Amino acid sequence: MTVTLADVAARAQVSPATVSRVLNGNYPVAASTRERVLKAVDELDYVLNGPASALAAATSDLVGILVNDIADPFFGIMASAIQSEIGGPGGRAGGERLAVVCNTGGSPERELTYLTLLQRQRAAAVVLTGGAIEDASHVAAVSAKLRKLTDAGTRVVLCGRPPAPDTSAVALTFDNRGGGRQLTEHLIGLGHRRLGYIAGPEERTTTRHRLEGHRAALEAAGIQEDPRWTVHGRYDRRSGHEATLELLRRDPSLTAVVAANDSVALGACAALRESGLRIPEDVSVAGFDDLPFSIDAVPSLTTVRLPLAQAGRGPGGSPWGGRSRRPGDRDGAGELMVRGSSGVPRE
């Protein structure tokens, strides 16, 4: 049947404990013994039983990464960054830690379900990425779960979402508000006074922060916002397309459209073009995130670059290094990327 640690021990003529020590490399073992054990492992083609060792040690090598949409490169890039950060050696069995990417699809229930599943697996850490849902009861439920997780020894990291109060979770945030503000300031500086805004789903922190930044810029410039200028949608291209058509219907005199993210902006560009409008001559467009494809849009997209690839490497050092973030550290700042899709308004 399946080879167990005891079989290896027998073959190497040592005790099971010794084999375990060799495999985990966390305890001194004589070189000659180690070799003998390793040889036996190899000959028997032995593979450690993960559940058994997790049970005995009361921890596992799993690290859960929750994402809202795995098909969206925004999350893919973060997940990739996080994974390579934790991937290094250091896992219990001398091997790598297993990064578990879980796709919540933006659903609160699934988020909670995955958190429970991860709790059940006694995950070593869980990382929640992207904007959080702002519904009060859900926030409470998540906080409670996170508290249980940290109590059980699971490290919790929030990446791109605000800190969870009453929780020992480390938070690495992005400055969505500041980025949104910069973007709109740039457009205003160009002379725009009538700007449409395609926001993401409501009740999402990212959505709210970006929108707040936009409004702060408007206000600072003394521009009175027209309620017709804001439309909510999803974070995808299709949504950007529809929302832009809606915006145009509501107020054809808009000279700029600011989108919740780059995908939405691409959809907006398409809608504008179909409507016979030139970018940026007739309408300027701006995105957010600076995903790789944004530079290839024509004209290339003016957007805000977020340090997505630095996710998992907090300002206070890697959250995996055991050091938690020092209060006072700044958010991951956004960098305004001015490109071809924004220009001076028509007339």
Add this chain to the structure above:
Amino acid sequence: MTVTLADVAARAQVSPATVSRVLNGNYPVAASTRERVLKAVDELDYVLNGPASALAAATSDLVGILVNDIADPFFGIMASAIQSEIGGPGGRAGGERLAVVCNTGGSPERELTYLTLLQRQRAAAVVLTGGAIEDASHVAAVSAKLRKLTDAGTRVVLCGRPPAPDTSAVALTFDNRGGGRQLTEHLIGLGHRRLGYIAGPEERTTTRHRLEGHRAALEAAGIQEDPRWTVHGRYDRRSGHEATLELLRRDPSLTAVVAANDSVALGACAALRESGLRIPEDVSVAGFDDLPFSIDAVPSLTTVRLPLAQAGRGPGGSPWGGRSRRPGDRDGAGELMVRGSSGVPRE
């Protein structure tokens, strides 16, 4: 300390065995008893210990999905599709199965490492997505691993890569060869006779198949291929940019560039534009995969659409349904999407 099944049993005044049966729902239990148990679970806020149950039952709910690059939507879309396919109820503990997305980064070693990790976790299933590496020793190593996995009861599914001989792995392939051929036939039909090809990394099945399709089309049209017309690179935008410059240097008379995938094609477009060439008037460009952003390129990309979102739903029914693929079923066919980036050659 942490609540165990025994605590629940005590509170519900039943034996641990009964609690287990209620939780797993795979054994008759009196309704009144069940309720009592569920109530206790709720009151105690009990969470099943995954490792312990995996150890005792010798299986787990984990499903591993191996991807070459999680930041690439090509894989993200497939992973998402697979996850939603397996996500439904049916996991051991009545809950969802935990989909584990593992990022190999295209490295053979990491692929093997993850396979071992998954084997160690006694995964319920593993899905390998995307092109396989063709190095003989690696292929042998992977096959051996897969055989061990299936022997241990893990279901193995190959998605977008050729079947593994001597393995009971289910394979769902994409018709890369046919797609490549269609694309080039389209270009030839337009009048192109001098076509550059930016291939993916060597020793990858996807790369080889797409290239073979391209060459088959060339040959069928009686076009003698010039060795200078093919360049190998990576599956990303940057690579497409560099390769295009190289292609232009080698033979400025090229009238079309066929790229390994859409990202590469975008890079190619950028390089062409920087070189003062218009698309498609001076040079036509074609991609592969039809990722969401491709339609938003300007001009929009002529490409081949692959049924990525159907990954995990094989032609013979879902591979998760227990039914394996019937021999003779056809590959996931590619659909030629003719768009603005391809046109008749100059002159």
Add this chain to the structure above:
DNA sequence: CTGTTAGCGCTTTCAG
């Protein structure tokens, strides 16, 4: 540095 000895928390026959 190595062996012995208990469990970790759950599932699963086997009885009742």
Add this chain to the structure above:
DNA sequence: CTGAAAGCGCTAACAG
């Protein structure tokens, strides 16, 4: 339909 008991395979004190 329910309980008792025997592990699943490994780790972690504790001695030597």
